[in-house]
Amino acid sequence: MAILSGVSVRAETHTIRFENKCGKGTPQLIQNGKVLSSGEDFVSNGPFSAAIAYLQTGECLLNGEKCTTLEMTLVDPTAPGSGSSTDISLxxxxxFNVPASFSYFGGCDRQGATCNSADCSTAFFKPDDNQVQVQCETTNVDLLITFCGDATQSTAFSDSGKSSKLSSSVFSHTSAAASTKSAVSHAASSTKVATSAVAAIATSASSSAPASKSSASASSAPKCRAGARRRRSAEEAEVAARASFDAHRRHHARNMEAVRRAASH
Known part of the structure; x- marks a missing residue:
């Protein structure tokens, strides 16, 4: 019997939106030393990696020096732990020059962080403050950046036109080990479910008819192959999670290196 199914696949897009409640300054979205937005919506048709944003109030340099800076990578996840990540850096x-916050929308809705002071607990103060990163594992997720307000309570993204996705797929990225553990746990959970299903099928088969030696041998081969596939899936998820964490740390390191080069000139 042939089964036909149609699957609609939408190309990856991400929107970065600004909300300035400070009554001063101009939002800036920077990637690779180029200004991509000065307050208007910016749409990336594909992954949007290693970008920064801040409110230019007169003292900020190009790479966010002297100002509250947000760092972001928006990308559709290909494995557990490989999705989007955003943080605030001091x-x-x-x-600190103005309060800043961010929130995902169109997925992981109202999940983000707010920094209202120079000693807030939600910003990077040293490179290993990994717990302040907020990650989202939803495809085509968008980002709202609010200055002098709380993006997680904003209505600025209510007209995005995107359907709300599960917000439970967001989490704080604490460390490579934590991310890897999460990926492995996810794969292990899937393995348990698959194993239970195989056991139930085997029980049903044995109760309906006596299993011959040849049929038992035939059924054991697919189980072995399924077990091997599950082990490969767990290993691939672990590798992907670690690669994602390394990519986010390289993103942070590149931004800091650009800042150091600019400061030396």
């Missing part, structure tokens, strides 16, 4: 020479 690592010198970044410095």
């Amino acid at each position: 690592i010198a020479p970044h410095a």
